Amino acid sequence: MAQVVGQQILRDPALFYWILFPITIVMILTGVLRHYATLLLQSAPKPLEAKAIREQKNYLHGINLRTNANQIPLSSFTSRKNYLVQAFQSGSFLKDPDAKNKPPANPMSDPNGMDAMMNMMKGNMMMIVPQTVIMGWINAFFSGFVIMKLPFPLTIRFKSMLQSGVMTRDMDVRWVSSLSWYFLCLFGLKSVFTFILGNDNAADQTMAQVQQMNPQANTQQLFGPGQDPAKMYLAEAENLEVMVQHEFVLDGIEDRILARI
Amino acid sequence: MSLTNLLNRFKSASAHPTPSESLSLSQLAPSILNLTITDTPEQWALYESLFLSTLRTGDDTSARLILQRLADRFGNDNARIMALQGVYDECTATNQSQLEEVLKNYTDVLKEDPTNIPVAKRRITLLHHLSKKSEAISALTALVDLTPTDAESWSQLAQYYFEISMYPQAIYCLEEVLLILPNAYNIHARLGEIQFVAAESISNSTSKEVVEKLEASLRWYLRAVELCDGYLRGYYGVKLVTGKLLEPKILAANRTIPEEKVNKLNSVATVQLNDIVAGSEKGKKGFTGYDSAEVAAAKELLEATS
Incomplete structure (x- = not known):
């Protein structure tokens, strides 16, 4: 049997105008809409209360002391170390010292964690809902349509990717079904959005600006939900306690300077 | 002038501008305010610097306008805007009771x-x-208890303690700054x-x-000198302190740095200061940017000891 070189399928050109274009345009428009809807729905992260800030910053203070201990004289270091170890162990920097010995609270009941989760939910919803609707729309109206032919040959492996919804075993891989076109748009429109929405992270940029305007807002969480600050403080106290080696950078500085000249 | 040009002019200005420097910056106000608002972080940073410059030179009308625009963008309840508004109120207050x-x-x-x-x-x-002063210090100690990783607060506290001659406390605060910024x-x-x-x-x-x-x-x-080559203030200090240490009333038994080393360090500092003074006066390449008052002080010290 002679090899069929190019399969010929007679297509109505209207397929092109009434399916390929609409799908593409709808995809782009939903992308843009989603972007602005996300911006609208995003709630500003709640600032931390004073006690939470104190808890976090004092923890960082301990880390700073440990990493830069060599910058200060031994006596200064020892007095700071003794004070911090004692304070860390007694838990006086904790947000609520009473909760020290309790098991860590369920992250679901933590209001801060809830907030973050809510935001994540919103983001996911913005992704899932339109996707489901569009896919349903395509499935209902255009399922099984073959709408275009790629201008280049492909191997058989691409069949499942390009011809989903069309169960014809012998059809050339170059034919693309409507559902597949939808998937190609879904994953391939990123650069188009970048072009339209200006680097695509207009959302991020606005956030960065507000952040820049109040760097002291302290919205970021050092202790993630589920982590127990009391335990982290104890671990840090131990880290400080085992620091025995202290080499003050100013020791022998006069020789270093003289050797340099 | 473009935004970046204007921003660079502000960046190249010193942290403590002289009155004439402030004036020339403040006079940029019309050209900055006439730029279209592009809502970029750079533009708002520029607005903020300009705000302070205009207040320094008494151009309260421009300052008011800038503050208004910043407040329109970020809201009146933004912590930083509130502080800027406070600066404006302080500057325009005419008597004690208003302050x-x-x-x-x-x-x-x-x-x-309390987190503002x-x-x-x-x-x-x-x-x-x-x-x-004592109220200021107690408020500041409360602040460093809240955020002990803020270098600005610690150095300000050091300054306040220094002013009332509590040197060990001032030193403690500056050591805290070093823990945060070890190479300052x-x-x-x-x-x-x-x-x-x-x-x-x-x-x-x-x-x-x-x-x-x-x-x-x-x-x-x-x-300080080891961390920063050609640091005038550092060499000035080295020369001054070594000069004190070489005075005959210092007992040899008390020294931990031998006298000959102190002597050598003194001559090293003298050579460096001579270089800096000579280079800066001739405007040689690599010696520009020194504060003229500091150079004059170094010259005076060199003349006094030679």
């Missing part, structure tokens, strides 16, 4: 939101300005200065403590 009013306003804001750090800092500055050579030099002043303040000038403090001061200065 007291601003202070009361700050206190009210902080009562509602920009306003807390304004309040401390204003307290200090109104000569309520200006802080090292400042520690040297405070140790030196502390040594000078001891009445018994032959005691062991004086030598200890002077040597500590010398080491801090040396570290």
